Amino acid sequence: MTDTSADLVILGGGSGGYACAFRAAGLGLSVILIEKDKVGGTCLHRGCIPTKALLHAAEVADIAREGDQFGVKTSLEGIDMNGVNSYKDGIVAGLHKGLLGLVKANKVTLVEGEGKFVGPNTVEVGGTRYTGKNVVLATGSYAKTLPGLDIGGRIVTSDQALSLDYVPEKVVVLGGGVIGVEFASVWRSFGADVTIVEALPRLVPLEDEWASKQVERAFRKRGIKFKTGVRFSGATQTDAAVTVSLESGETFDADLLLVAVGRGPSSSGMGYEEAGVKMDRGFVLTDERLRTNLPNVFAVGDLVPGLQLAHRGFQQGIFIAEEIAGLNPKVIDEAGIPKVTYCNPEVASVGLSEAQAKEKYGSAETLVYNLAGNGKSQILKTSGGIKLIKAPDGPVVGVTMVGERVGELIGEAQLIYSWEAYPEDVAPLIHAHPTQNEAMGEAFLALAGKPLHVHG
Numbered sequence: 001m002t003d004t005s006a007d008l009v010i011l012g013g014g015s016g017g018y019a020c021a022f023r024a025a026g027l028g029l030s031v032i033l034i035e036k037d038k039v040g041g042t043c044l045h046r047g048c049i050p051t052k053a054l055l056h057a058a059e060v061a062d063i064a065r066e067g068d069q070f071g072v073k074t075s076l077e078g079i080d081m082n083g084v085n086s087y088k089d090g091i092v093a094g095l096h097k098g099l100l101g102l103v104k105a106n107k108v109t110l111v112e113g114e115g116k117f118v119g120p121n122t123v124e125v126g127g128t129r130y131t132g133k134n135v136v137l138a139t140g141s142y143a144k145t146l147p148g149l150d151i152g153g154r155i156v157t158s159d160q161a162l163s164l165d166y167v168p169e170k171v172v173v174l175g176g177g178v179i180g181v182e183f184a185s186v187w188r189s190f191g192a193d194v195t196i197v198e199a200l201p202r203l204v205p206l207e208d209e210w211a212s213k214q215v216e217r218a219f220r221k222r223g224i225k226f227k228t229g230v231r232f233s234g235a236t237q238t239d240a241a242v243t244v245s246l247e248s249g250e251t252f253d254a255d256l257l258l259v260a261v262g263r264g265p266s267s268s269g270m271g272y273e274e275a276g277v278k279m280d281r282g283f284v285l286t287d288e289r290l291r292t293n294l295p296n297v298f299a300v301g302d303l304v305p306g307l308q309l310a311h312r313g314f315q316q317g318i319f320i321a322e323e324i325a326g327l328n329p330k331v332i333d334e335a336g337i338p339k340v341t342y343c344n345p346e347v348a349s350v351g352l353s354e355a356q357a358k359e360k361y362g363s364a365e366t367l368v369y370n371l372a373g374n375g376k377s378q379i380l381k382t383s384g385g386i387k388l389i390k391a392p393d394g395p396v397v398g399v400t401m402v403g404e405r406v407g408e409l410i411g412e413a414q415l416i417y418s419w420e421a422y423p424e425d426v427a428p429l430i431h432a433h434p435t436q437n438e439a440m441g442e443a444f445l446a447l448a449g450k451p452l453h454v455h456g
């Protein structure tokens, strides 16, 4: 018989929920993890992993199309979406199997079913009540739409877009944020005619303005069309097409409309409000130690206001487990959470943008290192740059990068940011030559007044 009480009951087995479960189990706590669908949640099944598999397939398509620039005779014969989907689904299935193995190995009790928080320390699933000395609310988020814009047929969110069995010929992407630009990038590489419609004045509007300009320039070169600072007014669909209208009166005909206007908290019908959990527009409010207003009830991940990223969920989940175990973990610095947008080119950042630094410190020192000065980037024929942002007479407070695979370089920037390092502390770090990572070292050399492969 399944245990119905434990040190910890977690409602939701996504990134935040399962990370908390594994760390808590590692600390010797008994854990019940309740999941209505599949352990791994959005990130594994409908988010990070399947999108990155699509992006990799897109990169392979680009390489096949562009082999000539390296003197290699290649051509792209076409995209077999069944093949792409089986590659993507195989990765997801393998990782899911691994996670279920970890649930077992960690002796976490997995309850499969839809749970409702009935408080104060109890979650009910199909008539059975599970009580925990502590409860973690980890029900994540869902893809939002706009009023009057019904999802179905040719109007999809990322959930449906991930399993399309065809490449749309013409697609409109509503929203130029992280999810919108990733799909736009994939479909363009697969040969689609893509238009992004964004209400704010620039693509990737949460990033440094410099990064938006770089992405916009690269997208123009790739033939990805976009309209920024425009307001969507409606969409109508027939069996054959969807027509998207803007408030300006402009219309676009397409095969598909992707609605990528952000994600809302999955909290409706979960019993949170009735149980007295303090909330704001569906998000569960917590203090910096991730405690809700109810004793021994915590919340994690996309359900909590802030960056909606899997690694934030992982870290918060680990934090809660350690907090419950009495280890007094260090509060998570939200600004220190690295962000990566995986379109082509990628955008990666940590800390403050230039505008945020100026707001905080009154002024900011900046340096942009162009990847044209980086040998490996030239070999790979990639372009982009690294922007460093420094507080006046202070440490580096932000790093933003644009370029192919810069997501792989953000780890070092994260360390530098969290160590509150000064350029002269970082400049002596030795980077292997020729690597793309070396560009980070060169950028810091330049900021410290000792430029090498760039003229100061």
Ligand SMILES: Cc1cc2nc3c(=O)[nH]c(=O)nc-3n(C[C@H](O)[C@H](O)[C@H](O)COP(=O)(O)OP(=O)(O)OC[C@H]3O[C@@H](n4cnc5c(N)ncnc54)[C@H](O)[C@@H]3O)c2cc1C
Residues within 6 Å of the ligand: 011, 012, 013, 014, 015, 016, 017, 034, 035, 036, 037, 038, 039, 040, 041, 042, 043, 044, 046, 047, 048, 049, 051, 113, 114, 115, 116, 138, 139, 140, 141, 158, 179, 266, 270, 300, 301, 302, 303, 308, 309, 310, 311, 312, 313, 342
């Ligand atoms: C297209 C897309 C791409 C993304 N790419 C990235 C990326 O590259 N990198 C990154 O860091 N982040 C990415 N994200 C964001 C990332 O997926 C989320 O930040 C992360 O999944 C949040 O984790 P979570 O645990 O809070 O919620 P979720 O992963 O949403 O997990 C919540 C879980 O709770 C379960 N649940 C909900 N209600 C109940 C209930 N009543 N009873 C039982 N179970 C319930 C759900 O089934 C789900 O499994 C992406 C998201 C999308 C949509």
